[in-house]
Amino acid sequence: MEEKHILIQREDLTQRIHQLAREINQSYTHEEVILVTVLKGGVVFLVDLMKELQMDLELAFLYLSSYAGEKKPISKVREYSLPFPSLKDRHVLLIEDILDTGASFSYAWKRCQEQVPRSLKSCVLLVKDRDREVEVPPIDYCGFHIPNVFVVGYGLDYQEKYRNLPYIATM
Numbered sequence: 001m002e003e004k005h006i007l008i009q010r011e012d013l014t015q016r017i018h019q020l021a022r023e024i025n026q027s028y029t030h031e032e033v034i035l036v037t038v039l040k041g042g043v044v045f046l047v048d049l050m051k052e053l054q055m056d057l058e059l060a061f062l063y064l065s066s067y068a069g070e071k072k073p074i075s076k077v078r079e080y081s082l083p084f085p086s087l088k089d090r091h092v093l094l095i096e097d098i099l100d101t102g103a104s105f106s107y108a109w110k111r112c113q114e115q116v117p118r119s120l121k122s123c124v125l126l127v128k129d130r131d132r133e134v135e136v137p138p139i140d141y142c143g144f145h146i147p148n149v150f151v152v153g154y155g156l157d158y159q160e161k162y163r164n165l166p167y168i169a170t171m
């Protein structure tokens with residue numbers, strides 16, 4: 001395993017997720033919510049967050065992968081087919097691991113929006129501080145702002161490895 005530098009400790013993730021869950025619980029009091037999570041990176045965050053949510057909820061998943069387009073740094077997004085429920089008239093909360101170029105998040109947002117949900121909000125664990133070529137949809141709940149560096153752990157991978165690290169680290 002290559003040497004890593006811890007950027008966000010496990011305890012800090014736990015504490016921040018607790019705060020996010022409290023905010024989310026306050027904004028959905030009687031509504032039933034469908035959590036749409038982007039695979040694969042968002043799963044670890046989802047699992048920790050959802051255990052602290054008190055409303056009735058359902059899960060849905062979008063399996064996306066992004067790759068550099070011809071015009072870097074705008075990346076293109078590929079969607080792999082998975083069953084996806086109708087979001088019409090539902091309260092939707094979109095869960096993402098990280099905002100880098102924003103291509104993946106924007107794609108997921110549009111994918112949800114086109115189904116005419118009753119409401120659509122977003123919860124992103126990490127937002128990289130960097131310039132973005134595309135306008136990014138609103139982020140309602142943001143975990144942490146991080147510097148523009150490549151990170152792994154807590155669901156995020158480097159060549160499919162390190163998703164199981166319980167903290168966020170730089171390589």
Ligand code: IMP
Binds near residue numbers: 104
């Ligand atoms: P985007 O560039 O914002 O579309 O990010 C696309 C996807 O690339 C994210 O959802 C992550 O899964 C992955 N990604 C972006 N930045 C990082 C990183 O620093 N480490 C690991 N994965 C990343």
Ligand code: MG
Binds near residue numbers: 038040042097098
């Ligand atoms: Mg992702």
